[in-house]
Amino acid sequence: MHHFHYRDEELHCEEVPLRAIAEAVGTPCYVYSTATMTRHVRVIAEAFTDIASLIAYSVKANGNLAVLATLARLGCGADVVSGGELKRARAAGIAGERIVFSGVGKTRDDMALALSEGIHQFNVESAGELRALSQVASAMGRDAPVALRVNPDVAAGGHPNISTGKSGDKFGVPWHETRDLYALAAQLPGIHVSGVDVHIGSQIGDLAPMRAAFEKTVDLTRELRERGHPITRIDVGGGLAIPYRDGDTPAPPSAYAGMIREVVGDLDVEVILEPGRVIMGNAGVMLSQALYLKDAPDRTFLILDAGMNDLMRPALYEAHHDVWPLAAPRADTALKSYDIVGPICESTDKFAARREMREVRPGDRLAFMSAGAYGAVLSSQYNARPLVAEILVDGDRFDIVRRRPIFEEMLQLEDLPDWLT
């Protein structure tokens, strides 16, 4: 469900024609819908009303400050994986006690920052990290609230590049070591163990693998309690899939919540959620303009002004994004097949192969749909291209929430050594 629709022959985001944004800001750029974000947060919150829960939005999906500020106002906390994401969440007005800190490679500086911000929970992934956190917290005279992220050895079923819950993955504490690590955590100074955390992957449309992982987690929680560990929280991670094209029917948040309610039963825990894509994915699009058409013997290349540096997902995961024209296509225009590519000097700079769509001409503007999550956050300046701009729409107004840098700013961090000046 989203708020991008055709009206008066033009694709709109809420009340704003995307053409107006493309004209004002140029392409490529990302456009986010406040109404869509709001709806998604409400749907999740409503699904979990009768469960004590914290929605810790996963900042990695889209860490734009205006996006975070919007979500903060909707009551979201944050799931962060670096000191930088923690600072972003705080700058957007998310209170420390609504922030959980995930990730396999937290630095001691990150830990100290998070402790001074009084975060809700550290999701710890190894013995080494646990000892480091114990030292940092003790030195600061604090107690770090900790959940151990366990690796349940469950295959998520999605793309292997975004699957995290099998024993060969770098994520989580190996299942056979979890009890020992909880025992260690109970002894270490500066550590207060209160939770179990699990996250098996992303874009998971089928609830069965999640249920399998959560059932193991709930069993483990009961066992840990019997061993005297005061577990009061279960962090179920993120991972819910979204529809990327017609016919995709991933499990909705209501079914997900129902499954969690069933599995958690009468355990009496706070459930922490770390949704990312399900909030932001369909709340954003990337706008681009067609530069050239190039005919090869067996195909036609549609060359755009956006490249893999602006939207990495197709190159990284062979991900599908629908591509819609900003001007509604006339029904009598011919259907054509295109290989949609960008200007980057890499063969993987390809958004789609043999995509059937109404004829596109140079100068036409296009929207890559469902690009609000893992879009702009993954962008780079490869080929010395300026970072893509980001725009937030709210009703009939829009604003640039990350402007495109000018070339001089791109050079600002670089310096010539003495011997080259």
Ligand code: LLP
């Ligand atoms: N929690 C943890 C510990 C995570 O690692 C992730 C995502 C999330 C929550 C949020 O998951 P979500 O609800 O968004 O599925 N770049 C890839 C996705 C990488 C996901 C990384 N971790 C893509 O574009 O598909």
